[in-house]
Amino acid sequence: MSVLNPSVPKPDLYRFTMPVVAVLGAIFGFITGNIFGSPAIGLVLGAIIGAALAAGLDRITGMDRWKKIWGTAAVFAIAGLIAGGVGGLVGGTVVGVSMGWFTTWISSGKYRASVPSYYTAGQVLWHNTFLFICAFVFFFLIAPLFPVAWLSFNAEDFFTFTPEMLAFKAEGYSLKHYADFLGSDEWMVPLKNSLIIAPIATIISVSLGTLAAIGLSQSHVPGRQAIMAILISPMIVPLIISATGMFFFYAPLGNWLQANLGLNQAFVGYVKVILAHAVLGIPFVIITVTATLVGFDRSLTRAAANMGADPVTTFFRIQMPLILPGVISGGLFAFITSFDEVVVVLFVGSARQQTLPWQMFTGLREQISPTILAAATILVTISILLLTTVELLRRRSERLRGMSPG
Amino acid sequence: MSDTTQEPMIAADGRPLKQSLARALRRQKLRALALIAPLLLFVMVTFIIPILSMLFRSVENQIVSNTLPHTVVALQEWDSAQSELPDEEVFRHLYFDLFKAAEAKEHSRLGTRLNYEKTGLSSVFRTTGRRLDDMGEVFQDPLEDINENFKNGAFWYEMLSGEGGEELLESRRTLWARLTGDSMAGDIGFVPSSQMADMLPWTTRAYTDFAIWTVVEEEDVVAEEDPWEAVYAGLAYDLQSEETRANIASYGGPGAEALKDAVANFDKLPKVDFKAAFAEAKEDWVTTDLWATVQVFSADYTPGYFLNAVDLELTPEGVQAKPENQQIYMQLFMRTLWMALVITGSCIVLGYPVAWLLANLPMRTANTLMILVLLPFWTSLLVRTSAWKVLLQQQGVINDILVWLGFVDDANRLILMNNATGTIIAMTHILLPFMILPLYSVMKTIPPSYLRAAKSLGATNWTAFWRVYFPQSVPGIGAGSILVFILAIGYYITPEIVGGTDGIFISNRIAYHISSSLNWGLAAALGSILLVVVLVLYWAYDKIVGIDNVKLGG
């Protein structure tokens, strides 16, 4: 949806902006009033403040929108600080930003910017409500990560917000859990193991899985449904059953490898975990790659063959680049499956192959320590950086290729 | 030219076209199979076979007949409906079977197995196992008093070894192999004499068992070891028969003198009464309940675990419902299905708008927002579950905020976890990306022009969505639902941590039986049922939507 309506008229201040902002103000007022035990007064006061704010901001012309927002936030924050200390400061800032943003959004008419101009008021309302619902879902997805990051700086060894933390006192915070994570073999060895096991398992499941998906996508494959069911089965069987079942297979396999091929025990241990994780990742690769291949234009490979390319060249030069997105996303799932897997590795692995999730699992069971939160925070930060970099690179290559960004 | 219309068309290589096409088709099929084969083989070997062998444990029950082979056969005649105990012969077989089992330390394993069916059997077998030696010493001591030679391992070896007993040796070896699970192969330097096997059958059999065990498992030389107490018991029992005593009188082979001494002093030997001996070791042996249980579970394959898994039990009187205070699994299955359904439903409700938004936003914004969807995905499941714990508990973040805002009274904080609510919230969060991604990839393929066309033809927003857009997005809902549902049904770590008592799933019980109670048969039965449920759903899904339509983004 590109911008359908670049120049939107400003709505009427008295008949629209002020009442709408007053409603939001009333809601905030009600909540704030509730804290002090008098929601009704809060409601009225909030409505008045909302209307006043709308009028006030509307008068100030020639000011950048974000300056208005931050200005409002600052006023509310100070008011909050005076009324309720540090908690009030945080609450005031949140309320201030929301009010400022909402007021400028309404009064400038931006709320209609992304809908066609013929939309009725009801439709516009629904459209914006819908956006708020989506924002809520995104918040739901991300929200649990905040306490994780926050608690990882806890000075105590529990998953508890201490009064010192809530009062933002320095003694409530410490970096000791990060030091624990980064400075001890107890965590670094599992991290290293995870970083060995997950990529190799991913490569195995992606390479075998992609080949098989290509085979499956050809017409006239006998017993296609049955084959598909078998290949997807690792996803369906409850993990605990898979774990024990696989243990019985991998233990003799390990014996055999050690006895007949003279491999050392540690190496065989890795092989076992890698094979087990590769199997678990396969359904995801199969599903994503077959889905991409459904929309694949067969005439392209025929054309390539017609021009004299052998099947291998055709595969790597024609087919592979086109199905690459599916392969990559399947690979991501496979990687995560291995990187986050705890049940199977608990059975199939031995101490030398302890992975990060295993260490977290023992940590949670034996002594709850925010070190696992520090570990998670570091991993999340790395993945944010990684995902952002990938996205930026993608945009750059698009620009270079002269494609318009979506 | 007119000729060619009669003849089949010829391809470039001179073969008939039909044949050539068929060949090409065959080659194509083969090529497809060749591409699939490596993975299929890989999955079959590393996954399917191990899983099937695990699930096979749900019916396997050879442990009873392997541990008590003769007892089980002798017990077949016995009618459990009568109030009488099995006769002495059964107890005699029990003694010799159990003696072997105790040597191999398999008897308490059988006790554990039967304890699943009847409480208390575990200690019956364990306690009895410790008394078996005493039960044989009763005969060993007087026999050794009667003739010094009976103390001597070499004497026993000389007396009982000979020729013609190969068949007996091999049959005993087979029984050992079944009991221990090892092959028990190898030359043991002992062959029982067929003459002695005829004259002193129980003694020879017990000694052969002893010989095999001594050589194969303990790696000793038979002739240098003193025989088991069971061998003495066997001799004492053999001597009970008048016919045997008469035969000994006319016997002149090795050990004849000692045997004749034993016959002469027969009255010095205590009377052989295994039933009494077992009753003394543990009085449970003289209850019909115990024997009825052994009899019911003596078959090599049992439906018992499956019956247990659906709150029934196998009793001597047939299949019955379990006592009400032990029924749990049907309830758990129902709850698991119901909660998985609720979780799937809430994932649809939350995921659909987001997927729609992502599919209709400019690529640039959509990709940025996609990071928000993927981010929780990159966070360890354990960490996310713990985070929910911090958020949901009564002194947790959500309750704290609500109390601070004055909406909830401090004394009546909301109970959001350690119940079904907690499981549903946490699992919805964990599985939401599995709903959003397939939905998104399906919606991406629906041209926005359809919706505009519908609207320009006069449809309201709602009609346009419901009649035009929604039907096209159904495959996405289907794909997401089947993924979420299947994954949800097998979860156990999250319910374990936030589920309390009424938020746990059947998988939690499976895990319990695998790692704590060691009742793997029951775990396998529960797992098989769960698997069948999932397969039926999968099959139904494939029929209705088609598995090819499952997409995970990309």
Next chain:
Amino acid sequence: MKLISKLMKPIAAATAIASLSGAALADDHMASNMTIVSWGGAYQDSQIKAYAEPYMEMNPGVSVTWDESSAEAVAKLRAMNEAGNITWDLVDVVAADALRLCDEGLAMEVDHDELLAAAPDGTPASDDFGDLIVSDCFIPQIVYSTTVGYRTDLVPEGTAAPSDICALFDLETYPGKRSLEKRPINTMEWALLCDGVAKEDVYDVLATEEGQERALAKLDTIRDEVIWWSAGADTPQLLADGEVFMGSTYNGRLFSAIVEQDQPIGMLWDAQVFDLDGWIIPADLPEERLARVKDFVKFATDTQRLADQAKYISYGPARESSAPLVGKHAELGIDMAPHMPTDPNNAKNTFLYNYEFWADYRDDIDAKFQAWLAQ
């Protein structure tokens, strides 16, 4: 600096050679690596410091791999045994698990007097450990107890802090949530004790159908207030959060929360349920590995070593002769003896876990207990 490092080099080389030859010597009849299975966390740390580090100092060629799998030990050992590939050399388990492993033939039966060192005064090991040898396979290490901790700041005003176990069931005097272990063991016994059953009759009563129902009926009176835990770390966390008022856990966890972490928590010693933790050696180990393990176990369970462990964690040494040697906490420097479950002041009213009973009734009562929970 350079000079020093130059000087150091030959010394380091010499040490390396010495340790290599040591390893070579040991290799003759003993394996040089051991995989020891334990619980992880503070408990495993105490074992490393008290047993493994001194042992490795004495035997420089030996290395130890720690596997934190004790919680799954029974299942994994069974699977290893069936698969014929036992990778563990020594496993730390609770006594009930040792009993089961012994029943299943998965643990080696040992002659305690032959394997273990005698006490300094010459008392043979079997007498020094006494009744704590509950199974032929079990080599006791520590006595721990399951007991109850409570939030001192949440005790209602004007009420004395709880002092006996029945405070768990007294919602009127001590309102608030409780946390109890999600299994019948301990829980059912406490319920019966507080329902007026005499201590010595508890297991007789619990063996009957009526007795089991009686225990569940007692638990019914508090079921709405109970949070059920399954991991040892749960109750301390719940107490620290103020999520529960009182809850059961292992005494060492409470010691750590109260003394080391300084949380507002108090603990009861009344009706503490004694339990044991110790080693088992897996059955059918190859000779070299077995020789090494035997050597280690002999060292690690001698009188001094068991007493040393108490420096790091508040569990009582299993040997009678170790008790007088228990010293001070390694970091805090406080006397550890008063924090031992076996200390006479703490052990005024104790309850003994009946292993035989639970080996028999575990499956049956657990089924009833789980059905009761699911109602």
